[in-house]
Amino acid sequence: MNATVELPAPASISLPDICPVSEAGPDFAEHPEYFRARQQAAWEKFTQLPMPVRTDENWRFSDVKAVDLSPFQRADAIADADRAALLARSIGLAETAGRMAFANDRLLTQEFHGDTLRAKGVLWMPLEQAIATQRELIEKHFMREGALLGSQKFGALHESQVRNGTFLYVPRGVEIALPIECFHWSQGEGAANFPHTIIIAEPMSKVTVVDYFQSVGEDPALVIGANDIIVGDGAKVTYVAVQQCNRQTLAFRLNNTVVSRDASALALVLNLGGRYVRSEAVSHLRGPGGRSDMLSITSTEGSQWVDQRTLQIHEAPNTASDLLYKNALNDQSRTIFTGLIRVDPDAHKTDAYQKVRNLLLTDEAEANSAPGLEIEADDVRCTHGATSGQVDTEELFYLLSRGIPLRAAQRLVVFGFLNEVTERLPNEPLQELLRDRLHARLD
Amino acid sequence: MSTELLEPIADQAAQLDIDRTAGNFSYPEQHKFDAGTGLSHATIDYISDVKNEPDWIREFRHKALDVFFSKPMPTHWASKDLENIIFQKIRYYLANGQKPKRSWDEVTDAEKRTFERLGIPEQERKFLAGVEAQFDSEAVYSNMKKALGDEGVIFVGSTEGLKEHPEIFRKWFGKVIPTGDNKFSALNAAVFSGGSFIYVPKGVKVKHPLQAYFRINAENFGQFERTLIIADEGSEVMYMEGCTAPKFETATLHSAVVELVAMKGAKLQYITVQNWSANVFNLVTKRAIAHEEAEVKWIDCNIGSRLTMKYPGVVLKGRKARGEVISIALAGDGQHQDTGAKMIHAADETTSNIVSKSISLGKGRSTYRGLVHIPKHLKGCKNNTECDALLINSTSRTDTYPAITVRGTGNSSQHEASVSQISAEQIFYMQQRGLTKAQAMSLSVNGFVNDLVRQFPMEYSVELKRLIDLEMEGSVG
Numbered sequence: 008m009n010a011t012v013e014l015p016a017p018a019s020i021s022l023p024d025i026c027p028v029s030e031a032g033p034d035f036a037e038h039p040e041y042f043r044a045r046q047q048a049a050w051e052k053f054t055q056l057p058m059p060v061r062t063d064e065n066w067r068f069s070d071v072k073a074v075d076l077s078p079f080q081r082a083d084a085i086a087d088a089d090r091a092a093l094l095a096r097s098i099g100l101a102e103t104a105g106r107m108a109f110a111n112d113r114l115l116t117q118e119f120h121g122d123t124l125r126a127k128g129v130l131w132m133p134l135e136q137a138i139a140t141q142r143e144l145i146e147k148h149f150m151r152e153g154a155l156l157g158s159q160k161f162g163a164l165h166e167s168q169v170r171n172g173t174f175l176y177v178p179r180g181v182e183i184a185l186p187i188e189c190f191h192w193s194q195g196e197g198a199a200n201f202p203h204t205i206i207i208a209e210p211m212s213k214v215t216v217v218d219y220f221q222s223v224g225e226d227p228a229l230v231i232g233a234n235d236i237i238v239g240d241g242a243k244v245t246y247v248a249v250q251q252c253n254r255q256t257l258a259f260r261l262n263n264t265v266v267s268r269d270a271s272a273l274a275l276v277l278n279l280g281g282r283y284v285r286s287e288a289v290s291h292l293r294g295p296g297g298r299s300d301m302l303s304i305t306s307t308e309g310s311q312w313v314d315q316r317t318l319q320i321h322e323a324p325n326t327a328s329d330l331l332y333k334n335a336l337n338d339q340s341r342t343i344f345t346g347l348i349r350v351d352p353d354a355h356k357t358d359a360y361q362k363v364r365n366l367l368l369t370d371e372a373e374a375n376s377a378p379g380l381e382i383e384a385d386d387v388r389c390t391h392g393a394t395s396g397q398v399d400t401e402e403l404f405y406l407l408s409r410g411i412p413l414r415a416a417q418r419l420v421v422f423g424f425l426n427e428v429t430e431r432l433p434n435e436p437l438q439e440l441l442r443d444r445l446h447a448r449l450d
Numbered sequence: 451m452s453t454e455l456l457e458p459i460a461d462q463a464a465q466l467d468i469d470r471t472a473g474n475f476s477y478p479e480q481h482k483f484d485a486g487t488g489l490s491h492a493t494i495d496y497i498s499d500v501k502n503e504p505d506w507i508r509e510f511r512h513k514a515l516d517v518f519f520s521k522p523m524p525t526h527w528a529s530k531d532l533e534n535i536i537f538q539k540i541r542y543y544l545a546n547g548q549k550p551k552r553s554w555d556e557v558t559d560a561e562k563r564t565f566e567r568l569g570i571p572e573q574e575r576k577f578l579a580g581v582e583a584q585f586d587s588e589a590v591y592s593n594m595k596k597a598l599g600d601e602g603v604i605f606v607g608s609t610e611g612l613k614e615h616p617e618i619f620r621k622w623f624g625k626v627i628p629t630g631d632n633k634f635s636a637l638n639a640a641v642f643s644g645g646s647f648i649y650v651p652k653g654v655k656v657k658h659p660l661q662a663y664f665r666i667n668a669e670n671f672g673q674f675e676r677t678l679i680i681a682d683e684g685s686e687v688m689y690m691e692g693c694t695a696p697k698f699e700t701a702t703l704h705s706a707v708v709e710l711v712a713m714k715g716a717k718l719q720y721i722t723v724q725n726w727s728a729n730v731f732n733l734v735t736k737r738a739i740a741h742e743e744a745e746v747k748w749i750d751c752n753i754g755s756r757l758t759m760k761y762p763g764v765v766l767k768g769r770k771a772r773g774e775v776i777s778i779a780l781a782g783d784g785q786h787q788d789t790g791a792k793m794i795h796a797a798d799e800t801t802s803n804i805v806s807k808s809i810s811l812g813k814g815r816s817t818y819r820g821l822v823h824i825p826k827h828l829k830g831c832k833n834n835t836e837c838d839a840l841l842i843n844s845t846s847r848t849d850t851y852p853a854i855t856v857r858g859t860g861n862s863s864q865h866e867a868s869v870s871q872i873s874a875e876q877i878f879y880m881q882q883r884g885l886t887k888a889q890a891m892s893l894s895v896n897g898f899v900n901d902l903v904r905q906f907p908m909e910y911s912v913e914l915k916r917l918i919d920l921e922m923e924g925s926v927g
Binding site: 062063064067068345352355365367368369370371372373374375376377378379380381382383384385386387388389390391392393394395396397398 | 526527824826827839841842843844845846847848849850851852853854855856857858859860861862863864865866867868869870871
């Protein structure tokens with residue numbers, strides 16, 4: 008522990024249970040000094056920034072009371088006895104290039120399947136290790152873009168508290184065919200975790216990463232996850248996040264994707280869990296020819312709230328972005344979607360699309376949509392659409408007339424509605440995995 | 451500030467060699483009643499004294515002023531340009547002091563000349579059911595055809611309406627748009643003068659549109675008209691409002707409140723063509739209540755002003771009520787047209803439709819802001835929203851910010867928006883047929899808005915096409 012890092016006076020901290028890095032017990036990750044200084048600065052920013060209020064445009068439709076952080080404190084390490092059981096539960100795809108698993112932000116395992124991740128000079132390691140050994144890359148890319156969509160305070164908290172996660176660096180021209188998986192488990196009452204994923208794809212490289220966010224039990228918990236996806240010239244990155252936290256979890260996902268010349272990024276989020284889920288996804292289309300696909304599948308029930316904010320920033324000409332978010336709402340759940348396509352003055356020949364579709368399955372469910380456009384270049388094609396409706400009675404009638412019981416017929420229609428998004432994934436086994444999880448939810 | 455804003459327009463006119471001075475005239479001001487600049491409770495008392503208003507209206511104004519002072523500017527979402535309004539430099543009341551005139555002969559020659567320049571032909575007047583011509587903030591001329599009067603239609607200025615027909619108008623006055631709705635509705639409630647109060651009795655179908663022309667004719671003078679239209683059960687009425695304003699040196703503020711009430715089965719159409727000069731802040735609150743099976747349609751066209759913020763709304767309060775907003779916005783250099791629509795569904799089987807088309811030229815910016823709300827436990831509600839934006843120059847800007855809330859299984863809403871530029875192929879085709887680029891662009895833009903323009907009454911659609919042509923010619927080349 009470094010004595011030069013000043014501790015903020017406890018009285019000035021609005022959330023006394025979430026301790027700054029420097030107050031951490033002996034169990035805490037020992038990040039090097041450069042990073043600890045950064046975390047200290049982030050902590051100060053966190054304490055200075057106000058909590059969101061109802062009148063903030065970025066929190067429109069939200070319940071700002073739902074993001075109260077006071078019940079949470081930094082998570083403790085899990086008992087050694089539980090590790091084996093958790094590893095056994097960390098099951099995803101049949102074939103992967105590697106698997107990492109964390110419980111309460113502590114590494115459970117890192118496994119290389121085959122040699123692809125070792126042989127080609129790929130750097131794939133726990134974030135903790137990267138912070139210690141890859142200072143240059145971390146300083147260049149780690150949370151460089153900042154939160155733009157209202158969660159500056161929570162982004163600062165993540166930065167100040169981050170302990171571990173996945174670091175992946177794919178060198179120029181290297182293609183990793185099989186996906187890389189990473190499991191993030193949360194355990195314990197009031198546990199706060201801050202998983203981070205950083206993917207740096209050098210020019211002409213190709214990689215697929217899947218993150219799983221899950222809870223061990225049913226305790227209330229906080230997960231503030233963040234990811235940085237940096238796609239170099241001509242590179243291709245596919246990123247999938249499967250969020251299946253328990254119904255007591257307050258979950259954040261703060262994403263920043265930077266797409267360079269002729270590069271393409273495809274991100275898909277499957278939201279099934281959580282009490283209140285806040286997702287902020289930003290795609291920066293920074294190089295000509297770049298393309299970003301932003302996809303989301305959300306199935307809500309009970310009193311879940313899923314609050315998704317997106318931003319497609321076209322900073323360079325000849326860029327394309329395509330967003331498709333689908334929500335199926337059951338019981339008295341709510342969804343919020345606010346999205347914006349921003350086209351900078353010089354980003355001519357932009358082709359941007361944004362679509363949100365809500366399927367309301369009960370009278371108590373509520374879908375809020377606010378798709379937006381801000382266009383400052385004239386030679387563009389930008390469209391957006393938002394629809395909200397219910398299961399088509401004709402589709403139901405057709406299925407019923409074929410002898411399918413009502414409930415099964417409804418499930419089929421909902422599944423078909425959501426499955427359209429999974430079909431956009433360029434990876435058959437991954438599609439299959441998402442379909443299985445969806446089936447498990449709907450059945 | 452304002453001279454900067456005016457320069458591009460002057461340049462444009464010079465380049466094009468078009469006579470842009472047609473609407474740019476003003477006559478010597480002879481204002482018997484002038485409240486001076488600035489706003490305080492004394493201003494309110496002054497207005498109330500001049501208008502000889504009953505105490506309840508005076509009370510209403512004072513309360514509204516307090517609300518106005520207490521409300522913050524909505525700059526957390528709206529344009530920062532609002533901060534350039536200096537409320538203490540604005541005149542809040544100004545009138546010729548006469549009571550609204552009853553016959554055309556009583557209107558002064560200077561005022562008649564003004565209307566002549568605005569292009570209300572003599573013959574047209576015959577066809578118009580009644581012309582409520584607003585000169586400055588007081589209705590100076592009000593003439594209704596005898597037939598209308600016989601049917602019991604009341605068509606008067608706001609002051610007259612509240613004083614002489616309180617039993618009809620007081621019930622709804624300030625009820626559709628409460629004083630505290632927003633900062634500018636509060637301002638209007640405090641200092642309103644002018645505007646039209648209309649009552650159409652049960653079952654009466656007004657054949658010809660009712661029309662009012664508004665003008666601003668004094669520098670630094672804000673116009674705060676207040677309109678309330680009540681269409682009783684089963685009645686039908688169409689109201690048209692068109693504005694042109696002379697150009698001034700410093701910004702003026704226009705902040706109207708328009709309330710519409712459509713009782714059971716009534717049909718109400720409200721048409722606006724707004725063409726204020728490019729130094730006017732036009733911050734208008736317009737809302738309607740549609741009762742059972744009533745239909746309210748706003749047709750809204752915004753061409754002028756420096757900043758317009760206007761989102762006509764319909765509260766669909768009765769079963770099977772229908773609301774519609776048709777909106778055209780043209781944002782030229784230095785202009786910001788921040789327009790849109792609000793549809794609040796509050797009963798079963800209500801339907802709403804919003805069609806918005808905007809064109810941004812030069813450094814102009816057009817914004818669509820929409821709100822669709824279908825709350826709990828309603829059945830069979832439907833909304834359809836379409837917004838299309840056309841960008842003419844590389845410096846033009848457009849934004850779309852809809853907000854849609856839908857709850858329950860019985861309802862549906864769909865929203866679609868697109869942003870594009872004029873198709874190069876279309877222009878090429880027309881140019882090789884011998885049209886100049888400007889003509890081709892103009893034709894293309896007119897084609898873009900054509901299906902909406904056709905919904906305007908004839909004389910308006912002709913005027914609109916001419917205005918679009920004029921604006922377009924300035925921005926191509």
